[in-house]
Amino acid sequence: MLAFLLSILLEATGSVAVMGAAIGAGLAAIGAGLGIGRIGGSAMEGIARQPEAAGRIQTAMLIIAALIEAVALFAAVICLLVALA
Amino acid sequence: MIRSVVNRILIVTALFLSSLGPATAQEHTLDGQETHQEKKEKFNVGDMIMHHIRDDRGWEFAHGVTLPLPVILYSADRGLEVFSSSRLDHGAIYNNYKSDHGHLHRVDEAGKPVEGVHVYDFSITKNVASLMLSAIILISIFLTVANGYKNNKGKAPKGIQAFLEPIVLFVRDEIAKPNLGPGYEKYLPYLLTLFFFILTNNLLGLLPGAANLTGNIAVTLVLAIITFLIVNLNGNKTYWSHLIRPTGVPILLLPIMIPVEIVGLFMKPFSLMIRLFANITAGHIIILSLISLIFIANNLGGTATGWGISLIVAPFTIFMNLIELLVAFLQAFIFTLLTSMYIGGAIEEHGDADHGMGYDGPAAH
Numbered sequence: 280m281l282a283f284l285l286s287i288l289l290e291a292t293g294s295v296a297v298m299g300a301a302i303g304a305g306l307a308a309i310g311a312g313l314g315i316g317r318i319g320g321s322a323m324e325g326i327a328r329q330p331e332a333a334g335r336i337q338t339a340m341l342i343i344a345a346l347i348e349a350v351a352l353f354a355a356v357i358c359l360l361v362a363l364a
Numbered sequence: 365m366i367r368s369v370v371n372r373i374l375i376v377t378a379l380f381l382s383s384l385g386p387a388t389a390q391e392h393t394l395d396g397q398e399t400h401q402e403k404k405e406k407f408n409v410g411d412m413i414m415h416h417i418r419d420d421r422g423w424e425f426a427h428g429v430t431l432p433l434p435v436i437l438y439s440a441d442r443g444l445e446v447f448s449s450s451r452l453d454h455g456a457i458y459n460n461y462k463s464d465h466g467h468l469h470r471v472d473e474a475g476k477p478v479e480g481v482h483v484y485d486f487s488i489t490k491n492v493a494s495l496m497l498s499a500i501i502l503i504s505i506f507l508t509v510a511n512g513y514k515n516n517k518g519k520a521p522k523g524i525q526a527f528l529e530p531i532v533l534f535v536r537d538e539i540a541k542p543n544l545g546p547g548y549e550k551y552l553p554y555l556l557t558l559f560f561f562i563l564t565n566n567l568l569g570l571l572p573g574a575a576n577l578t579g580n581i582a583v584t585l586v587l588a589i590i591t592f593l594i595v596n597l598n599g600n601k602t603y604w605s606h607l608i609r610p611t612g613v614p615i616l617l618l619p620i621m622i623p624v625e626i627v628g629l630f631m632k633p634f635s636l637m638i639r640l641f642a643n644i645t646a647g648h649i650i651i652l653s654l655i656s657l658i659f660i661a662n663n664l665g666g667t668a669t670g671w672g673i674s675l676i677v678a679p680f681t682i683f684m685n686l687i688e689l690l691v692a693f694l695q696a697f698i699f700t701l702l703t704s705m706y707i708g709g710a711i712e713e714h715g716d717a718d719h720g721m722g723y724d725g726p727a728a729h
Contacts (some may be wrong), residue, residue: 336579338538339588341694342698342701345639345695346697348643348699349635349643352639352642352643352646353638353642355639355646356638356642363414
């Protein structure tokens with residue numbers, strides 16, 4: 280059954296690797312979304328508890344969001360490599 | 365003061381020279397598809413996007429408005445050759461040279477590549493020309509600011525000096541001083557150069573018809589290598605001893621920790637490189653994909669559908685461009701911040717942060 284589905288996909292796209300790359304990129308996006316969402320949530324709670332620390336919390340939130348995004352973009356770059364070469 | 369200006373000029377020139385060679389390295393063959401499809405109506409999204417992301421020999425500002433850039437080649441038998449890139453358009457052979465998706469090969473009369481002839485390519489490509497443009501912008505702005513400080517000693521800053529002073533102070537007070545500690549003046553010129561270089565090139569890349577410079581992995585590689593060299597050439601004894609013997613690690617775990625530390629040594633600049641490249645390139649691809657939705661709708665349903673879709677797509681694209689503006693500032697800030705944190709880690713003295721994680725033994729003080 281699975282082999283049948285994969286063979287249809289092969290007919291349609293010409294390459295199963297490209298499908299894998301697309302799914303991988305989507306999963307990376309989900310991972311980044313979850314991670315940065317958690318950071319944002321904790322930052323909101325922190326600011327709500329102590330509004331005068333809002334500036335520092337915001338700076339730390341931006342830094343950590345950029346770091347998490349870098350990991351997601353690692354995955355996106357690898358998917359791009361698979362899809363184009 | 366002259367020395368810091370000369371240092372700045374040297375750094376920018378070094379960056380420009382080192383991206384001359386690899387700037388054409390980012391070429392991909394796309395299954396033999398041609399990019400010039402004026403005869404057929406079909407709009408190929410992938411080709412259009414890659415054409416805008418990639419480096420190119422001539423600088424195409426808009427359809428039909430191309431600025432041909434010089435092709436500068438050096439080969440052992442023919443020496444230096446300079447000619448306009450327009451002579452190589454559409455696969456033409458000029459002077460026994462043929463462009464194969466950006467790479468230049470020496471070909472014989474029949475068009476077959478000649479083996480054994482190595483051609484060194486020093487051409488001014490689109491990215492190189494954009495780098496020169498941003499270098500001119502940065503040098504002229506900052507020399508003006510420096511002269512302003514020299515002439516207006518003690519008085520309030522005016523004009524562009526007033527615009528840049530808060531940003532420079534931001535880099536000094538939020539990025540350099542907290543992470544570098546007392547010796548921050550030595551590294552501040554590099555951090556400022558890095559910040560404004562990345563920021564200027566990110567912003568230039570957002571303009572239509574611009575070159576995608578910070579999205580070129582060769583350029584971000586050079587920036588990461590310079591950071592790597594500065595961190596490791598300035599590492600003190602504490603830094604290197606932490607690499608071999610991290611504090612608080614039991615002896616039995618050392619065979620695992622030392623390779624992990626060494627991999628971490630290279631992963632830090634590598635992640636800097638990938639982070640900047642992927643963020644900027646992904647941003648450009650998003651904008652280009654949104655715009656190409658209009659053309660795909662045009663292909664599927666005719667001009668009315670195209671216009672209708674554009675009413676939805678255009679505001680969303682404006683929104684995405686604003687996000688890309690934020691990303692331009694954020695990525696410059698993050699690159700500079702992480703660089704300063706790595707330098708700070710390399711130059712800091714043995715301090716209280718190294719104790720308290722487990723018992724260091726009776727010999728440690």
